[in-house]
Amino acid sequence: MFGLVQGLFSQMFKTPEYYILILGLENSGKTTLLEKIKNIYNKEEETPHNLIFPTVGLNIGRIQIGGNKFIFWDLGGEKGLRNIWKSYYSSTNAIIFVIDSSTQNIMKSTENENENKNKNKNMNIQNEKNVQNQLKEIREIFAQLMEEKDLDDIPFLVLANKQDLGNCLSPNEIEECLFDLLPIGGTFKFVAISSYTGQGMKEGIDWLIEYLVLHSLPNKKID
Ligand SMILES: Nc1nc2c(ncn2[C@@H]2O[C@H](COP(=O)(O)OP(=O)(O)O)[C@@H](O)[C@H]2O)c(=O)[nH]1
Numbered sequence: 599m600f601g602l603v604q605g606l607f608s609q610m611f612k613t614p615e616y617y618i619l620i621l622g623l624e625n626s627g628k629t630t631l632l633e634k635i636k637n638i639y640n641k642e643e644e645t646p647h648n649l650i651f652p653t654v655g656l657n658i659g660r661i662q663i664g665g666n667k668f669i670f671w672d673l674g675g676e677k678g679l680r681n682i683w684k685s686y687y688s689s690t691n692a693i694i695f696v697i698d699s700s701t702q703n704i705m706k707s708t709e710n711e712n713e714n715k716n717k718n719k720n721m722n723i724q725n726e727k728n729v730q731n732q733l734k735e736i737r738e739i740f741a742q743l744m745e746e747k748d749l750d751d752i753p754f755l756v757l758a759n760k761q762d763l764g765n766c767l768s769p770n771e772i773e774e775c776l777f778d779l780l781p782i783g784g785t786f787k788f789v790a791i792s793s794y795t796g797q798g799m800k801e802g803i804d805w806l807i808e809y810l811v812l813h814s815l816p817n818k819k820i821d
């Protein structure tokens with residue numbers, strides 16, 4: 599009996615903790631994003647970009663705001679690692695989905711316009727194909743996520759990353775590409791960001807944090 603009362607008591611006065619899963623294709627910038635989040639909200643020094651290596655396991659980042667704790671899980675995005683994602687779905691309060699929105703291979707003709715014309719044309723065709731392939735893969739992943747019962751009622755923050763590179767897909771373009779997959783009544787926000795410069799980060803992360811505090815039950819059980 600004492601144990602039960604003690605358990606209830608400690609549960610009632612436990613700091614609210616929210617879990618946020620960062621997903622996306624490999625190289626979209628998930629780990630760099632996590633570093634930037636810790637830098638902005640914890641004032642931690644960022645790991646230099648050239649020292650961030652591909653994620654095989656799990657990176658964890660914690661921030662605390664106004665008496666609430668937010669725990670970010672950054673998982674590897676390679677195809678072979680994506681089956682691990684599932685084991686986190688029932689424990690997460692939110693998803694951050696990171697997309698490399700740059701189409702940086704598009705060369706802009708400036709001076710040597712004629713000389714570059716053919717080269718640019720070929721690169722543009724190749725680049726267009728790369729962008730289309732990437733969007734196709736993102737659509738496939740998104741379609742699978744939308745079928746997960748454990749993710750039904752949680753908010754999704756979709757980040758169009760690498761905006762500092764220019765020639766980027768806008769959040770609207772990405773939303774249009776995924777629109778038919780998004781369930782009616784779901785909670786989605788699309789934001790343009792750069793994990794290098796921090797552009798758009800506060801807009802996206804502040805929205806998510808506020809949403810969680812107002813609408814989600816904290817302290818989900820972790821298996
Ligand atoms: N220019 C630019 N490069 C980025 C940005 N975010 C990540 N990168 C680069 O993209 C590559 C993949 O980043 P990483 O965080 O390891 O991606 P992850 O595989 O999704 O974790 C690295 O070379 C990063 O330096 C960004 O906002 N702008």
Ligand SMILES: [Mg+2]
Pocket residue numbers: 628629630651652653673674
């Ligand atoms: Mg990574």
